[in-house]
Amino acid sequence: MYSDLEPILTSMASEIEWPEPSTGFAQRVIARIESQPVPHRGFPRWTAALAAGAALVAAILVFSPATREAVADLLGIGGVQIEYVAPRDLPTPAPGGSLDLGHPVTVAEAREVADFPVVVPKVLGEPDQVWFDTIVPKGMVSLVYLARPDLPGAAGTDVAVLITEFRGDLARGQFFKKMVATSTVETVDVNGAEGYWITGSPHSFFFEQDDRVIEETVRLVENVLLWVQDGVTLRIETAGSLHKALRIAESLD
Amino acid sequence: MEGRPAEDNELVERARQGDVGAYEELVRRYQHLALRVAYLITRDEGEAEDASQEAFVKAYRALDRFKSGSAFRPWVLTIVSNEAKNRRTSGSRRAALALRAVRARPSGGAAPSPEVAALDRETHSGVIAAMNALPDRDRLVLGYRYFLDMTEADMAAILGVARGTIKSRISRAQARLREEIDRRGGRDV
Numbered sequence: 231m232y233s234d235l236e237p238i239l240t241s242m243a244s245e246i247e248w249p250e251p252s253t254g255f256a257q258r259v260i261a262r263i264e265s266q267p268v269p270h271r272g273f274p275r276w277t278a279a280l281a282a283g284a285a286l287v288a289a290i291l292v293f294s295p296a297t298r299e300a301v302a303d304l305l306g307i308g309g310v311q312i313e314y315v316a317p318r319d320l321p322t323p324a325p326g327g328s329l330d331l332g333h334p335v336t337v338a339e340a341r342e343v344a345d346f347p348v349v350v351p352k353v354l355g356e357p358d359q360v361w362f363d364t365i366v367p368k369g370m371v372s373l374v375y376l377a378r379p380d381l382p383g384a385a386g387t388d389v390a391v392l393i394t395e396f397r398g399d400l401a402r403g404q405f406f407k408k409m410v411a412t413s414t415v416e417t418v419d420v421n422g423a424e425g426y427w428i429t430g431s432p433h434s435f436f437f438e439q440d441d442r443v444i445e446e447t448v449r450l451v452e453n454v455l456l457w458v459q460d461g462v463t464l465r466i467e468t469a470g471s472l473h474k475a476l477r478i479a480e481s482l483d
Numbered sequence: 484m485e486g487r488p489a490e491d492n493e494l495v496e497r498a499r500q501g502d503v504g505a506y507e508e509l510v511r512r513y514q515h516l517a518l519r520v521a522y523l524i525t526r527d528e529g530e531a532e533d534a535s536q537e538a539f540v541k542a543y544r545a546l547d548r549f550k551s552g553s554a555f556r557p558w559v560l561t562i563v564s565n566e567a568k569n570r571r572t573s574g575s576r577r578a579a580l581a582l583r584a585v586r587a588r589p590s591g592g593a594a595p596s597p598e599v600a601a602l603d604r605e606t607h608s609g610v611i612a613a614m615n616a617l618p619d620r621d622r623l624v625l626g627y628r629y630f631l632d633m634t635e636a637d638m639a640a641i642l643g644v645a646r647g648t649i650k651s652r653i654s655r656a657q658a659r660l661r662e663e664i665d666r667r668g669g670r671d672v
Contacts, residue, residue: 235610235657239629242607246630247581248519249528251535256510259539260503364645 332363425457557640
């Protein structure tokens with residue numbers, strides 16, 4: 231139907247004004263590689279640091295920025311790796327508050343298509359929007375609650391709470407998170423599991439799965455409660471307090 | 484080396500064993516494509532250059548996790564794409580995709596049918612302008628497919644979506660491009 235655009239687009243390919251790599255591009259990459267040798271090639275980075283647990287998270291926050299950088303790559307806690315980066319290395323939220331969460335579905339449909347039990351928080355009631363995205367193999371479900379008198383909206387959007395759920399296959403796929411050094415991480419008990427409460431600055435999430443690094447598009451830039459429950463990674467993003475987030479988590483069913 | 488150039492996987496294996504020169508060859512091989520992918524995403528030349536450099540450094544460090552026998556190109560381009568997305572700034576000074584300046588022709592218009600060339604030029608400028616106005620999702624799909632001539636497999640990897648969805652994504656993006664062109668009054672395109 232729109233095939234007439236194809237030959238036009240194809241013929242335009244050679245006319246695009248592309249930037250050229252700067253002179254010495256490859257040499258500069260190599261120079262950087264050689265100046266910072268891989269510290270732990272082949273190191274099983276996810277398992278080795280597990281035992282260190284919360285103490286490491288707490289400790290790293292008071293290290294100097296240089297030390298943070300050096301150890302961040304080694305720090306793997308419960309399948310969540312935390313990497314400190316400069317603020318400019320973080321994506322900015324999509325303009326217009328678009329959260330880009332996949333396809334709209336109903337809760338019933340999400341339960342049908344997702345490969346895990348989809349839970350909904352009783353204290354908030356039915357979500358205003360439900361989304362299903364295949365950015366994560368086996369699917370990711372997002373529940374959106376819009377701002378209302380008892381739920382303040384997150385900065386720059388009319389969304390108050392965003393809950394995402396996906397099968398957290400921590401043995402194969404890994405989950406990690408970038409944050410700036412001014413963020414804080416607190417380990418908290420969420421429904422009997424170890425979770426993380428991350429506040430303070432923008433951060434974004436990444437997955438490694440089947441040798442691919444998948445960046446999740448940035449969602450709300452707000453506080454995040456993150457934990458794994460029955461093999462499912464759950465995340466609550468909210469402008470509200472830890473207490474509120476825990477109450478939402480407890481009521482998930 | 485003489486004869487045929489080394490295969491990507493051969494270079495990857497050598498790089499894994501510490502042959503930095505082999506990795507440099509891979510960087511040279513894909514630097515242009517990497518920069519174009521990063522530029523499509525960031526629409527900023529400096530950010531695109533930084534992102535692709537950083538991506539090649541990160542890819543080197545991640546070589547252990549590269550699955551032997553799989554394709555290096557989509558793997559490294561996925562890292563480039565992620566890095567570029569990270570660097571995307573809030574859009575204050577986004578450049579737009581542009582067409583190369585028309586090459587100066589000898590006076591007297593020796594080029595064949597200059598009217599046709601001019602018409603093409605106008606059409607192409609209209610299409611580029613419409614493309615620049617599309618949301619990232621559509622612009623990237625069209626850019627990867629038509630401007631960078633990527634395979635469906637590469638596109639699926641870089642976009643992080645199932646391969647089976649690529650065709651429909653392309654036709655959806657085309658439809659949106661068509662709408663945008665129409666909206667701009669370019670119905671004759």
